Amino acid sequence: MRPTESIAMSLANDAPRFRAGVILALFVMVAAPALLVIYQSVLDAPFFDDNVRFSLDAFRFVLTDPEFYRALWTTTLYAFGMVVVAVPLGGLLAFLITRTDLKGRKWLEPIVLVPMFLSSIVLAFGYTVSVGPSGFVTIAFKSLFGAAPWSIYTLPGIILIGGLSHVPTVYLYVASAMRRLPSDLEEAARTAGAGIWRVSLDVTLPMVLPALVFSAALNLLLGFETFGIPLVLGDPNGILVLTTYIYKVNTIFGAPTYQVMAAVTVFLILITLPLVFIQRRLLRHARRFAAVGGKGARTNLLRLGSTGQAVALGLIGLWLLVSVFFPVGGIVLRAFVENWGEGVRLTEQLTLANFKAVFEIPSLSRGILNTILLAGVGGAIAVAFYLLVGLAGHRNRGRSGTLLDYSVLIPRALPGLIVGLTFFWLFLFVPFLIPLRATLISLLIAYIIVGLSYGLRIIQSTLLQVAPELEESARITGASVYRSWRDVVIPLVRPGLAGAWAMIMIVFLREYATGVYLMSSGTEVIGSLMVSLLTSGAMDQIAALSFISIALTAVGLTLALRLGAKLHD
Amino acid sequence: MTELVVDNVEKWLGGLKILSGASFTAEKGRIVALLGASGSGKTTLLRCIAGLEQPEIGRIVIGGKTVLDGEAGVALPPEAREIGLVFQSYALWPHRTVFENVAYGLRLRKRPAAEIKTRVETILDKLGLAHLAARYPDQLSGGQQQRVAICRALVYEPKVLLLDEPLSNLDAKLREEARFWIRKLILELGICAIMVTHDQGEALAIADHVLLLKGGSIVQDGTPLQIYGQPTSFYAADFMGTNNVLSGAFEPQSDGGAVIRCEGWSLPGIWRDAEPPRDASDIRAVVRVETIMVSSEPTATSQPLDVEGCIYLGDKWEYRLRRGSVRLRAQGASELSSDVAHCTVQPASTWLFNP
Numbered sequence: 001m002r003p004t005e006s007i008a009m010s011l012a013n014d015a016p017r018f019r020a021g022v023i024l025a026l027f028v029m030v031a032a033p034a035l036l037v038i039y040q041s042v043l044d045a046p047f048f049d050d051n052v053r054f055s056l057d058a059f060r061f062v063l064t065d066p067e068f069y070r071a072l073w074t075t076t077l078y079a080f081g082m083v084v085v086a087v088p089l090g091g092l093l094a095f096l097i098t099r100t101d102l103k104g105r106k107w108l109e110p111i112v113l114v115p116m117f118l119s120s121i122v123l124a125f126g127y128t129v130s131v132g133p134s135g136f137v138t139i140a141f142k143s144l145f146g147a148a149p150w151s152i153y154t155l156p157g158i159i160l161i162g163g164l165s166h167v168p169t170v171y172l173y174v175a176s177a178m179r180r181l182p183s184d185l186e187e188a189a190r191t192a193g194a195g196i197w198r199v200s201l202d203v204t205l206p207m208v209l210p211a212l213v214f215s216a217a218l219n220l221l222l223g224f225e226t227f228g229i230p231l232v233l234g235d236p237n238g239i240l241v242l243t244t245y246i247y248k249v250n251t252i253f254g255a256p257t258y259q260v261m262a263a264v265t266v267f268l269i270l271i272t273l274p275l276v277f278i279q280r281r282l283l284r285h286a287r288r289f290a291a292v293g294g295k296g297a298r299t300n301l302l303r304l305g306s307t308g309q310a311v312a313l314g315l316i317g318l319w320l321l322v323s324v325f326f327p328v329g330g331i332v333l334r335a336f337v338e339n340w341g342e343g344v345r346l347t348e349q350l351t352l353a354n355f356k357a358v359f360e361i362p363s364l365s366r367g368i369l370n371t372i373l374l375a376g377v378g379g380a381i382a383v384a385f386y387l388l389v390g391l392a393g394h395r396n397r398g399r400s401g402t403l404l405d406y407s408v409l410i411p412r413a414l415p416g417l418i419v420g421l422t423f424f425w426l427f428l429f430v431p432f433l434i435p436l437r438a439t440l441i442s443l444l445i446a447y448i449i450v451g452l453s454y455g456l457r458i459i460q461s462t463l464l465q466v467a468p469e470l471e472e473s474a475r476i477t478g479a480s481v482y483r484s485w486r487d488v489v490i491p492l493v494r495p496g497l498a499g500a501w502a503m504i505m506i507v508f509l510r511e512y513a514t515g516v517y518l519m520s521s522g523t524e525v526i527g528s529l530m531v532s533l534l535t536s537g538a539m540d541q542i543a544a545l546s547f548i549s550i551a552l553t554a555v556g557l558t559l560a561l562r563l564g565a566k567l568h569d
Numbered sequence: 570m571t572e573l574v575v576d577n578v579e580k581w582l583g584g585l586k587i588l589s590g591a592s593f594t595a596e597k598g599r600i601v602a603l604l605g606a607s608g609s610g611k612t613t614l615l616r617c618i619a620g621l622e623q624p625e626i627g628r629i630v631i632g633g634k635t636v637l638d639g640e641a642g643v644a645l646p647p648e649a650r651e652i653g654l655v656f657q658s659y660a661l662w663p664h665r666t667v668f669e670n671v672a673y674g675l676r677l678r679k680r681p682a683a684e685i686k687t688r689v690e691t692i693l694d695k696l697g698l699a700h701l702a703a704r705y706p707d708q709l710s711g712g713q714q715q716r717v718a719i720c721r722a723l724v725y726e727p728k729v730l731l732l733d734e735p736l737s738n739l740d741a742k743l744r745e746e747a748r749f750w751i752r753k754l755i756l757e758l759g760i761c762a763i764m765v766t767h768d769q770g771e772a773l774a775i776a777d778h779v780l781l782l783k784g785g786s787i788v789q790d791g792t793p794l795q796i797y798g799q800p801t802s803f804y805a806a807d808f809m810g811t812n813n814v815l816s817g818a819f820e821p822q823s824d825g826g827a828v829i830r831c832e833g834w835s836l837p838g839i840w841r842d843a844e845p846p847r848d849a850s851d852i853r854a855v856v857r858v859e860t861i862m863v864s865s866e867p868t869a870t871s872q873p874l875d876v877e878g879c880i881y882l883g884d885k886w887e888y889r890l891r892r893g894s895v896r897l898r899a900q901g902a903s904e905l906s907s908d909v910a911h912c913t914v915q916p917a918s919t920w921l922f923n924p
Contacts (some may be wrong), residue, residue, distance in 0.1 A: 014646065469660035472621050475647040476654040477721065478677040483648075487673070491664045 014481040016400075022392035023400045023407065029449060030410040033422035034269070037414075040262035040425070047258070048429045058259035059266075067252075068264065071245040078159055078230065078241055079223025085163020087216045089319065090170025091208075096312050097171075098178040099204065100302040103309055108316065109175075114324045116168035117553050119510035119527050120228035122546045123165050126327025127152055128232060129334040129543065136333055137326060139341065153236045162229050164323045166222060170215040177211035178204070196302050214282045221275040224268065225415040227513045232534065242268050243415050247516070258425070265418050272413040280409065328550060335547035338540060354544040364541060367524035368548055370440060371509060374525060375556065378444045379505040382455060383497055385448055386504075390459035391485055395468070408453050416450045416513035423449075424517040438520050446514045451507050458503060462496030463489065499565030506556040509549065526552075570597045572761035573729050578617055578627030578637075580610075580785075587613050588624060588785045595729070595778070598759040600752065602766055602776035604796075606808070610785040615731055615765045619654050620647035632728035648677075653722030657734040659714045661706035667693070667717050668702040674725040692720045696754075712743050719751070723758065730755065732764040736771055748774045769809050773797060781805050801843040803922035806855040813856040813897050819849040819921065827921055829854045832893045834872075838919030846923060853924050860918035861899040863888055863910050871911035879904050 040047050044055035062068050093112060097105045115123060130137045131152055138148045151157055181204065189199045227243040234244060246261045246268075253260070304312055337349040358364045393404045411419060423446040427437035436442050448455075466489050474484035512527025519528050526549050533542050573595040580588040588610045595601045603611040616622040618629060620636065623644055629637040631652065636645040653674075661670050668689055675685045693699045696716045706714055715735065722730055735751065736744045752775045755762045766772050772779050773793040780790045781804075789796060789805045800806035807814060817831030827840045829852060838854055846852055867873065874890040874897065886904055890897045890912060899912060 467658070467660065469656045469658055470662055472619075472647070473654065473656055473660040473721075474662075474673070475621070476619055476650075476652060477674040478648045478725065479673075480646070480648055483677065488662055492662075 019392040019400050023404045027407045030407050036422045037262045037265050041266045043259050058263035062263045071240040075241040079220050081159035082163045082223040083216050083219045086166040086170050086219050090167045091174050094171050094174035098175050100304050113168045115165045119512045121512045122549050123327050124229045124232035125546050126331045130326040130330025158233045166219050173211045173215040177208040217279045276409050276412045331546045334543040354540045358544045363524050367526050367529045371526040375505045375508040379508050382448045382504050383501045386455040386459045390463050394463050411449050412453050419450050420446050420514035420518040440523050450514050455504050458500040462493045466492050498563040502560030502563050502565045509552050572597050574630040576628040578624045580624040595761050597761050599777045600762045602764050602772035602779045604772040605782035609782040611765045611782045620650050651728045653727035654731040655718045655722050655735050659718040671720045671724050692724050730762040803853050811858040815854040819846045819852045832895050836919050837916040838921045841920040842922040853922050855920045858898050862913040863899045863901050867911045871913045873909050876905050876910050
């Protein structure tokens with residue numbers, strides 16, 4: 001006889017009410033924006049309008065607009081181009097740093113990750129002021145060689161810069177797969193007679209292939225959702241991707257056309273949602289692959305030899321020059337000068353005027369304060385929220401666990417710009433939310449949703465490090481499930497929570513897209529201010545804000561390392 | 570007094586039956602060992618008693634209180650079962666001192682601080698840990714950690730003490746000592762204890778009662794002497810001890826005895842299986858290695874066998890003997906010098922079973 005499932009509740013389904021409550025609340029928070037977008041897309045006016053009716057006009061407009069098709073095509077090219085640039089480079093970097101005796105690989109690793117911690121709007125601006133048509137590097141190059149044979153305001157330029165800025169993401173996944181690779185697999189091939197390069201090709205590469213494929217899928221998704229780089233670099237030549245198309249729709253019509261924005265978003269979700277699901281499957285597959293091996297002390301690093309060292313270091317140096325030094329250096333320089341050009345000595349132009357202006361304009365100085373508040377205090381609140389969600393999902397094999405799984409996926413398919421927009425709508429018209437719109441709380445809620453999948457992954461992996469027996473022994477000793485969380489789980493994960501807080505802080509510091517629509521007078525944040533300043537062309541202030549953003553990120557990163565945060569998992 | 574009743578407990582994992590109707594009872598002041606190979610369901614059974622797994626069917630009563638009743642839908646969580654569990658990994662909380670680890674159960678039971686202090690100190694002192702009270706678990710040796718885990722599980726006087734492979738993380742010398750003092754401690758406290766182990770030596774040395782599990786059900790239960798000396802199935806006979814196993818045909822004798830015929834050999838023995846022979850042409854004989862007597866001179870009952878080799882084991886020698894395709898292992902005090910040895914296989918030690 002097969003017993004019914006009804007009494008087959010296991011220990012995992014303790015605290016069912018807490019779990020169901022938290023997970024349902026989360027589901028509402030993530031589903032509301034997605035559903036609102038879909039609803040708005042089939043209306044003929046803003047959904048709060050009195051005379052609103054169902055209509056497919058928005059889709060009709062979008063599908064007959066050549067600009068939309070151009071943007072769709074550009075986005076596709078951008079996403080795939082980014083993968084083509086980022087995946088081989090990231091894989092190669094991971095191989096050189098984890099598998100060879102490359103000199104200085106210990107201190108190269110954190111530097112390699114720098115582009116990941118900067119917001120892409122800051123990066124893009126950095127490229128404008130360094131290698132743009134009148135950038136420092138371009139001018140210096142012109143004065144030396146007479147001409148600068150590049151233009152970053154073209155699609156290939158944008159793709160290249162987008163790809164370079166995503167190398168760290170690939171690097172992280174591939175490097176951790178290479179580190180997990182048990183050395184006995186390679187040693188077995190060595191003893192069977194394969195040379196060291198042969199082993200890399202025949203054993204190492206196939207073993208890290210799942211990680212490569214996964215990071216390709218991830219970058220494809222990030223490519224479709226990209227906003228900052230095309231916004232800054234594509235604008236001068238009118239190159240639009242889907243997100244910037246959504247952003248520019250208002251200027252085309254001259255008035256808010258929410259239904260058109262929503263319709264384009266629906267198309268975007270149709271692309272990103274399948275990508276999210278593919279990624280999820282790939283990740284499971286990659287984990288299964290990785291679970292095969294145990295841990296082995298890696299004694300055999302590939303010897304590069306002096307020529308190899310020179311080539312590898314040269315390659316990495318070039319990448320660092322272009323990916324880190326140009327944008328960051330450009331911003332640092334630009335923040336302290338007002339005039340430059342051919343024949344101008346920059347040393348005579350150094351000034352603090354840009355910063356003075358920033359601190360004199362109330363909205364900008366408020367923005368800096370708000371950003372720090374949102375990242376610091378908001379980050380802590382976010383971690384507390386993620387911890388609640390993490391506990392609700394902790395060793396939860398019930399139905400609510402599945403709902404949680406899917407809830408986490410939804411925001412990944414929505415770019416920050418859209419999450420911000422829909423929360424703006426919600427805070428504009430849901431009665432009990434209206435008073436919160438002009439406060440930082442509205443931004444914080446949107447930020448929590450945007451950071452959900454990253455934040456929850458950190459918390460979940462921290463929670464999983466607590467051995468189940470430690471919780472079980474508390475239960476046996478007489479503690480309820482809540483007591484066992486309070487007395488055992490949370491004290492044990494506390495160091496991990498501090499690290500998670502620092503990492504979330506960095507994520508919130510660099511966020512720029514979410515606040516574009518959501519911020520209002522009094523709730524400005526640095527990133528979104530930069531987006532709106534771009535329209536007015538206030539480059540001096542953008543430069544100063546970018547510099548401040550980099551400085552804050554550096555502080556956050558130092559804090560994260562101090563608190564023992566792992567930059568990768 | 571019966572402290573634990575386990576009645577017809579069934580546990581499924583998807584379509585797989587992990588426990589199929591296990592039943593037993595355990596008394597105060599007695600130690601029951603759940604013995605079995607890996608995958609026999611012994612740990613699952615222990616976790617069902619603890620409330621860490623939820624069986625679909627069955628009834629469990631601890632200290633007179635029904636903690637599980639599949640039919641009535643009763644399933645108390647672990648914290649309401651008044652049990653103590655010593656985990657295989659000890660599961661000491663790394664963020665708490667030894668004292669705090671042990672005191673936690675009393676704190677949860679809201680005992681006054683003074684009482685907690687005396688009770689924790691008393692039990693730590695009893696197990697020779699008093700001087701380690703302020704240490705953290707990672708500052709202790711494996712043996713010390715084990716004793717702390719036992720203190721933690723005992724200090725609030727649970728009705729039933731559960732031990733999951735308590736000796737498996739100790740080195741060989743410590744393990745032999747632990748067998749002795751753990752048994753002594755439990756008998757002294759007069760508590761009901763259930764121990765899971767895969768090591769038959771451990772089960773025989775510590776327990777008053779051994780349950781042998783196979784594929785989720787109990788194949789035999791009895792005292793250590795019964796389990797080792799009177800197995801009622803081929804599995805039980807072969808699982809315990811070091812054995813010679815012979816296959817052959819069954820020949821009943823007129824005097825009520827039995828003979829196994831294999832490869833031109835006929836060995837008189839005793840039918841030990843709980844069931845009569847199913848197929849007389851295919852039965853098994855189990856002969857414990859230590860019961861075969863080997864001498865260099867023939868005796869009235871001995872059979873000559875070729876000596877294939879002798880292995881020195883330190884305290885004894887093991888002989889590898891052969892006759893035709895039949896191979897036997899036996900033991901003795903000295904190396905065999907000749908190529909032929911004379912073996913006596915006693916009928917009382919030749920146990921016959923269905924395969």
